[in-house]
Structures are given as structure tokens and as C-alpha cells.
Amino acid sequence: MGTRYEKAAENRGLSPSPEVREVADALERHAPALMNLVLADPAILPDVLQRPLDRAEDQGSLAVAFEPSRNLGDGPALWRALRRTRHRAMIRIALREVLRLADIDQTSAELAALASASLDAAMHGCRLALEDRYGLAASAEGPVPFVALGMGKLGGQELNFGSDIDLIFFYGTDDAEVGDGSEVSVHEFFSKAARAASRALSEVTEDGFVFRVDLRLRPEGSRGPVVNSLASAERYYESFGRTWERAALLRARSVAGDLAFGDELLEALRPFVYRRSVDPSLALAMHDMTRRARTDLRADEDRNIKLGRGGIREAEFFVQTLQLIWGGRHLELRTQGTIEALRGLETLGLVSHADAETLEGAWALLRRVEHRIHMTTGYQTHDLPVDRKPLSESLGFASVNEFDAALSAAREGVRELFDSLLPEAPAEPSPFEGLLDDLADGVHGEALIDRVQRELDVRDPEEAAAHLHRLARVPSSPFGAIGRSRRPTLAPLLLSEANSAADVDAALRFTADFLLRGGFGYEAVLVQEPRLARRLVGLFGVSPTLARSLVGHPEAIGEVVLGHSAPARRDIETLHADVSIATDAEVLVSTIRRIKRELTLRIGLAYVGGELGLRDTQTLLSETASAQIEHAFACALQETGQRWGDAPGAMAVVGMGKLGSAEMGFGSDLDLIFVYERDGESGKGRSAQEFFARVAQRTIRLLSQPDAEGPGYETDTRLRPSGSQGTLVTSVDAFRRYHEERAEGWERQALVRARVVTASHPTFEAPLRSAIAHAAYEKGPTDASRLATLRRRMERELAGERARRYHPKLGYGALVDIELATQWLQMRHGKDARVRTPHTLDALRALTEYGYLPADQGEALRDAYELFRAVEQSLALVDRRTSSLLFGGPRALAVARAIGLRARDGVSPDEVLERLWRRRAEDVRRIFEDVVAPIKLSAPWSAS
Numbered sequence: 001m002g003t004r005y006e007k008a009a010e011n012r013g014l015s016p017s018p019e020v021r022e023v024a025d026a027l028e029r030h031a032p033a034l035m036n037l038v039l040a041d042p043a044i045l046p047d048v049l050q051r052p053l054d055r056a057e058d059q060g061s062l063a064v065a066f067e068p069s070r071n072l073g074d075g076p077a078l079w080r081a082l083r084r085t086r087h088r089a090m091i092r093i094a095l096r097e098v099l100r101l102a103d104i105d106q107t108s109a110e111l112a113a114l115a116s117a118s119l120d121a122a123m124h125g126c127r128l129a130l131e132d133r134y135g136l137a138a139s140a141e142g143p144v145p146f147v148a149l150g151m152g153k154l155g156g157q158e159l160n161f162g163s164d165i166d167l168i169f170f171y172g173t174d175d176a177e178v179g180d181g182s183e184v185s186v187h188e189f190f191s192k193a194a195r196a197a198s199r200a201l202s203e204v205t206e207d208g209f210v211f212r213v214d215l216r217l218r219p220e221g222s223r224g225p226v227v228n229s230l231a232s233a234e235r236y237y238e239s240f241g242r243t244w245e246r247a248a249l250l251r252a253r254s255v256a257g258d259l260a261f262g263d264e265l266l267e268a269l270r271p272f273v274y275r276r277s278v279d280p281s282l283a284l285a286m287h288d289m290t291r292r293a294r295t296d297l298r299a300d301e302d303r304n305i306k307l308g309r310g311g312i313r314e315a316e317f318f319v320q321t322l323q324l325i326w327g328g329r330h331l332e333l334r335t336q337g338t339i340e341a342l343r344g345l346e347t348l349g350l351v352s353h354a355d356a357e358t359l360e361g362a363w364a365l366l367r368r369v370e371h372r373i374h375m376t377t378g379y380q381t382h383d384l385p386v387d388r389k390p391l392s393e394s395l396g397f398a399s400v401n402e403f404d405a406a407l408s409a410a411r412e413g414v415r416e417l418f419d420s421l422l423p424e425a426p427a428e429p430s431p432f433e434g435l436l437d438d439l440a441d442g443v444h445g446e447a448l449i450d451r452v453q454r455e456l457d458v459r460d461p462e463e464a465a466a467h468l469h470r471l472a473r474v475p476s477s478p479f480g481a482i483g484r485s486r487r488p489t490l491a492p493l494l495l496s497e498a499n500s501a502a503d504v505d506a507a508l509r510f511t512a513d514f515l516l517r518g519g520f521g522y523e524a525v526l527v528q529e530p531r532l533a534r535r536l537v538g539l540f541g542v543s544p545t546l547a548r549s550l551v552g553h554p555e556a557i558g559e560v561v562l563g564h565s566a567p568a569r570r571d572i573e574t575l576h577a578d579v580s581i582a583t584d585a586e587v588l589v590s591t592i593r594r595i596k597r598e599l600t601l602r603i604g605l606a607y608v609g610g611e612l613g614l615r616d617t618q619t620l621l622s623e624t625a626s627a628q629i630e631h632a633f634a635c636a637l638q639e640t641g642q643r644w645g646d647a648p649g650a651m652a653v654v655g656m657g658k659l660g661s662a663e664m665g666f667g668s669d670l671d672l673i674f675v676y677e678r679d680g681e682s683g684k685g686r687s688a689q690e691f692f693a694r695v696a697q698r699t700i701r702l703l704s705q706p707d708a709e710g711p712g713y714e715t716d717t718r719l720r721p722s723g724s725q726g727t728l729v730t731s732v733d734a735f736r737r738y739h740e741e742r743a744e745g746w747e748r749q750a751l752v753r754a755r756v757v758t759a760s761h762p763t764f765e766a767p768l769r770s771a772i773a774h775a776a777y778e779k780g781p782t783d784a785s786r787l788a789t790l791r792r793r794m795e796r797e798l799a800g801e802r803a804r805r806y807h808p809k810l811g812y813g814a815l816v817d818i819e820l821a822t823q824w825l826q827m828r829h830g831k832d833a834r835v836r837t838p839h840t841l842d843a844l845r846a847l848t849e850y851g852y853l854p855a856d857q858g859e860a861l862r863d864a865y866e867l868f869r870a871v872e873q874s875l876a877l878v879d880r881r882t883s884s885l886l887f888g889g890p891r892a893l894a895v896a897r898a899i900g901l902r903a904r905d906g907v908s909p910d911e912v913l914e915r916l917w918r919r920r921a922e923d924v925r926r927i928f929e930d931v932v933a934p935i936k937l938s939a940p941w942s943a944s
Contacts (some may be wrong), residue, residue, distance in 0.1 A: 004039060005035070006021065008042045009042040016045070017046075023048075023099070024038065026095065027095065031098055032375075034161075034375060037091060045091070051092075053095055056096075056106060057089060057093060065088075065089065065117070066085055066121040067121075069085065070120075070121045073125055074128075074196050079205055080205075082122060082201065083208050083210055086210045086211075093107060094375060104368050104371065105158075105339065105364075108160065108367065109157045112154050115159060116255040119197065120255075120256035123148060126196035126200060130193055134179050136179065137177075137190070139173055139175055139176035144173060146172075147170055148167050150252070151166035151167065151251060151252055153166075156336045157337055161371055164214040165211045165214065167198070168217055168252070170262070171190040171230075172261060173186070174187060174232075184701075190227045191226050198213040217245075219232070219240075230264075233265065234269070241272050246273050246324060249272070252269075274324075274328040305370060310362075310412055311382075311411065312367070312382075314414050314417075314418040315362060315417075316338055317418065318418045319342050322351070330348055332347065332348060339360060342359060342360060358414075358417065361413075362413050370382060372394055376390070376394070392404075422445060433492075435456075435468075436491055436495075439471070440472060440484055444466075449461045456495070456498075458504050458505050464505060468508065471515060477516075478523060489527060490523060490526060493533055494526075497537035498511055498540075501542070505890075509540075510551055513547075513551045514547075542877070543608055543877040552710070566602060566620070567620060572623050576592075576628075579591050579631050581638055585639065585702065589707050589712075590708070593711070596712075597710035600621070603624075604877060607873070608877065614866060614869060614873065615841065618662060618869075621666065625659055628703060632699045633699045633758050633760075636696075636699040637760055641682075648679075650676065650759060650763070651677065652756050652760070653757045654672065654674070654675060654754050655671065655755045655756075657716075657750075657753060658753075659757070660755040661838035665872060665873050669713065669714040670713045670714070670715045673719055673730075674699075675731070676731055676732070678733070689727065689729065693728050696729050697728065721739070735771055739751075745782030745786060749781075749782050749827060752826050752843075776827065776836075780828065782827065784824070787824060787933065788929075788932060791816065791820060791928075792936065794810055795935070795937055796937070799811045803940055806940065808869075812925060812939045813920070813921030813925035813928070814921060814924070817924045818861050818864060818924055821924075825843075841862060845862075853931075860920075860923045863920060871885060874898040877898070878891060878894055887913075893910040896912060897909055
């Protein structure tokens, strides 16, 4: 019969040697998850065995293996080369472990070296590609250095077979230019490089992936820029660095790019990580972090060997806590590896020999189990399998009982050591006032968590206790000893309002953030104006998105919270009327960001407070974006004219997507295309293409660049002719030719929602609108079957739906179904100018009114649109970083309540939402397939 490998090799014309068959059998028995790589490419094993397996894979040998990849640029060739090299190295490392040619520490170090070498090749190739496009990023001292710091297991050289790689990217300085400085800033250049390198490793292709990349440990986490300069890093950690970030930086190591610069950066951050003062309270913070991770990820206490009691995380944190406490005084403890640091602690007498021996033995066993789970399952899991017999045999234990006993003893030893860092819990205080007494007395840990759980209606008492403890640690805060005696009524008032908020956890979290980031100055007002406290804390419990904006700018309370109602269009015009494009560009950006922040807060408050409906909210957000675009465009035109002379004709900015149809939501991107009137030359001899490309680039930069006053807009220009492969700007004649001769049907369909936002000369708007309408409507609708195929691909590849997880935009029967069907009908009946309207609801009403869509179908589509768009808006307010909805959790419940759903006959609001969602989506899909063409996909809930 032959093994699976022998059959795969035979199909490829290979005749495996006895040695190859032997290692294939070892992989099949001990690392079956990795066999898929070998079966897909049977030549891997002969290639791997060309080098003796008893030789370790170090950074040097792996760098040589990846050398051919470094100069391939950023594209398919680089991605294929990285994956091919990675797969061979991964198989070799696994074989060394399963054949017991390497211990766990060697395996982990080799995996870390593999990650470093592959990342270095990706960073080099992606930077070369960007330099070819934009020019060299250089300062007066030469090329700007660029480095990746490895964090967590990568930094500690403790990687496992299922690990993500935690990275933070940094570059040298903003005092530099890229090429001639006309296209991208230094920050934009390295942001592109960091994202491209991350994608090169993490994107799943037909060849697989290299490593999953996690960038959430960077300054400001997921909300922060993907890359930071040395100066900005120092400012951030000095001003805002938290305990968990100190713990994370303990293990930071320069892993790819300019390693010398990385070491310089780490040296600059040493004072933040290692403090001269000894602070034993760090043990409580680390203990809280461990418990929070266990709770957040719903880890099984018994089965999860990473987050469960006595698991890998507690072993790591035991060592890291002592490093943080004593590392400021003892240089020996400033090392990234867990075992190396443990040995330093033992040498210094901070850990006994017996305890060090216990922890080191437990660590080795836990990591071996972790590796074997990953090699067996192929999943990033840390749960012990229900059937532990194969695992115990693979690890060399005589029986499951022997394995269980050894693992139980190891975990008990880790648990006892970790708990030994904590003080004894204080006695239980009395209710409510007792909670405040505890806080003033400095109580935290389990006692405070228990108190919070009894007295406050929170989902996560651990997190709530941590926020209250943060406040209590500031003596002058209303929860601290001094502040409480000064204003004894404020803390009880804030707790009372938080406890009655829609989301108590969020209300507590943002109340703490607000007070600690400048809100103490409003304490007297809050005491005198209980209404303000109610409105403020109530906002914190409704919309984290708006809360983050307000917390970042507490001075905006007077403008936004105290009595301001929803803005009208004239307010948008008035606020922007004083913006001068003649000012410095940085001043302009700061001014329009401040206006955007204020307007978004006011619109959001009015929306969540019921003052504004969905349609009016969309309109005001779209009007705000349009005003911002007008000023950015006018400034870009003026700057370019001063540099290159008078413009060679007119230019316009066209809004697409939600901007074009005035359906913008909170956090929406701007889809833009740029069209100019005619070819020619500027006053100083620049071609129209060159002149207007600079205007477009500058407009995008002014709209999107970061500013302390608030975030800009994410912009997307991929809807331009030829997409991302086409020129950024196009003449109106070229625009017409493209859509007449080459455009795909979906590209013409996208123009149904196009709108001229602003133009340098009003006379250019009419011919441009005519060109857009002609392209959208004159050739009739998109081919129905091709549109259905496109929709099927979007749902399969982008929605990410599964049982009880639905996507309001891309999911089954969701917004994209409604929009595409509506636009297709508009194109089909576009000879009738009455249906040529960009907003989806207006189009549905017109199609129904003029007989092109049955009334019942039009009504069903409108109802579904309003539901899904309301959900999308509410999700953006809850957390604009995600657009999918997971039912059964607190977020779904918050969204259901936010859109006005209540419990029905014992059915909770989130269950009501789910049932309504399914009905609406099934209606929409039936209508799409009736009107356009069959999509032939089942609903994600059809099997449940």
C-alpha cells in the first residue's frame, strides 16, 4: 500500500530513500499537522536531509537560506520564496525535536531565528520596492534606519510551532525626506514598509503563510500608528507607558532590519522598563494581568496549559515580575529569556535553588506539551486534548496517568510560586461606602474584585476593579484619600451613574480614563452639575468610540456635552468658514481635525440620544467629510500652484461609495477619484498629469495624516480607472475612453454612487457629471451572472461568517446584496433619469414608485437596509475597529439595545436581533436572486 508520503512522492516521480521514509514516518506519528507541507511538496524531505539533522539552525544559516529572497521586491516572487524557504526550515526544526536531537530551548531559539530571518528578508525586499517607487528615505546623516523589535516569545527566543510573532516597527527620524519629498512623508513610507512586510509573512496564499503577525503591542495598541519614530516612542513611553508595556518591553529584542538602531532604541527605553525604586506592588498588577487574560479569552482553568492556573503565563510572569521589581538595581536581570532571567534571580539570591529548579523543570515540560499540541493539531490552541494517550506516548510517558501526574505536579509548583508574590487578602469591608474605603486604603487584587462583583453590575469585575484602583492610586482623585475628603459626594455620584449606565464596564473604564487624562479640572463642575455627570458617564456607557474621542480631549466637554444639540448643515458651514487655506499646512490640518472631532462628537451624541435619525446622521457625517475635502483640496491646489505655477485647467474630486451617496457612518473611509479637465502644462512647464497628481497626493495627505487634535480620514483611491494599477489622476477624456472601452461592469456600477464633491472651477462640474452618468448608465447593467459571481466571492472570501457570527455589510443577504441589486436595477432602467440618484434609500423609493421594483420587494429591501445600517453604525460607535457581530456576547446585547430592541416574551434583545437579522437577510437574498441572478450560497445559520 505505502504510506501517504510514499504515494505523494511517487506521484511526483520521486523515489524516497530509507532515511527519507524514516523521517516521514516520524513526522506522521509526532507532528501530523506538518505533514501537509510535506505531502504538498514531497521534495522538502530530501532537501532537508542534505544537511545533517544534528546541526542546529542558527541565525547565520537561516540568513543564508533567505538571502535569495531579499532582492525580489514586494510581490508574488518574494512571497513564494519566503514560504518555500520557511517550510523547509520548519520541517527541519520539527524533525530535530521529534527525533530528540534538540531540546525545547533549542527548538524555540531556532524557530525565533527562522522568524527573524524571514522578517528581515521581507523588510529588505519591501523597502527596496518602495524605494524604487518613491525614492530613498534619507536624512542628512544618510538612509533612515528601520527596525523591527521582536516582543513576547519572539523577543525571548521562546517561539513555538503555533506562535504569532509580536512585532513593533520603528524608524530613525521624521527629520528626513523620501525622494524629492513630493509623494509620501517619511512616516507614510515606513508605514507602507511595515504593512507590506507584515503582509508578506502573514497573508495566506496557495503556498501557505510564513508567520502570523501581531502588531498590537505597539504604542497605543491597535489604535496607534503601525510604525513610530525614535522620538515619538520615547515621548509615548515616558508619558503614557503602563505596567503591561513595561513587562512587554522586558523581552523586546532587535530581530530584523537595522539591528544597531534597534539596540540604540532599546537602550533609550531602559529607564522606562527598569526603575531604580523597588515597587513590590507590581506583583499585584502582573497577577491582575494574568487573571484578566484568562477571563478575556475564556481559558479553561484545567485544560489550558498557557493561561490556566500553573500554566506557561504564570511561569513567565513570576520571572518577569521579579525582573521588573529588581531589574533597576541588578543588570544581570536585564535579559529577554525566561530561563536565563530565572538563573540570574537564583544567582542573586532572589529565588531559592529549589524554587528555580521547580520552575525550570515545569517550564520545560509545559513547553514540550505546548509544542506537541501544535504539531499534532495544527491549531493555535493550548488546550489539552480530551484523549491524551497519543500525546503522552509522543512525549515518552508510559501511560496517561503518568503524564497527568507529572503535568499536575509541574503546574502546582508554578501556581504556588506565582501566588507567593501576592500579599494576603485583606478583610472584607462593608457595602458601597466600604468599596470606597477599600479604594482609599489601597486595597486591590482578589479582595477588591470580590467587592466590585458584589456591589456593581459589571460583566468583568476584575477589569472594573483595575480601573477603580487606577483612580485610587492618585491621592487627589475623588477615589483617593485626599480627593475623597475634599469632595466626598463625587465618587459615590460617579459610581451611581456608572452602575445605571447601559454598559457599566465601559462607563467605569472611560470615567477612569477621563479623570486621569485631564478630567480632574472638571470635578467642581461635576459636583455642582449632577446632570453633567449623568450625561457624561452615560455617554461613556453607550459609545466607546465617542468616549475615546472625548477622553483624549477633555477640554471639549464645554463644547460638546454642556447643552449643545445636534449640528445643522449651517453649523458645518460656519465652523469651516473660518478655516484659512493660506495658513501653514500643519495649522490647517490641526484646525480641520478639531472641527471634525467636535462635529463627530455632537452628531454621535445626538444619534445615541435619539435626537437624530439614521438618515440625518449619514447626511451630516457626509457633509462634514465634504467640507473637509474642499479645504484640503483648496490648500493642495494653492501649494502646488505656488511651487509649479498656474494650474493647466480645472480639476475635481469625486466621492465614491458612502461618501458619494451621502451614506457615511462613524469611522467611514473616503473613496475618492481625481479627474482633471485636459492635458497641458502649468505656468512653470509641468505637465497636467504631474501637476494634478501632486495636488491629489497632497489632498490625500492633508485629509489622512495624524494630528494631536484627532484622527483624519482613511482614504481609498482604488475605484479610479484601472484601480490601484492606474494613475492617481486621469483626464476627463481618458476617463470616458476607459469606461467606454475597458471598464468592467462592476466599475461602471460603482459610478452609480459617484458625486462631484468639489472642483477648482464650477464650469467643470457639469461636463464631469455628464461623463460619469454616461459611463454608469448608457451601456446598461452589469452582466447579471458575473455580478452574482462577484457577490459570491465577496461573501466567501471577505465576510468571515459562520454560525452565530454575521457581517452587516458583506454577509449573507446583507447591505452589499441590497446595494448591488439596487444599483443593478438603476443601471437597467437608467434611461429614466428619475432613478439616477446615489443614495440607496432614494433609489429604492424611485424604483418602486416608477414601477421597476414590486412594492413588497422595495419595502423589504428598505427595512433590511435600515436594520443592517443601524447595526453597522452602532458597531462603529461601540468599536469602529470591527464590523462583524458575534451573537450571544455583550457586544450583541449592547447593539440590540442601542437600535431600540427590547426583550420579547422572555427572549433577550440580542436573540430578538438575531431572529430579525435572519428574516431580513433571507428576504434580501431571495430578492437579489429573483432580480439579478442566483448566488447559490447557504446562510451561515442554515446548519444550526
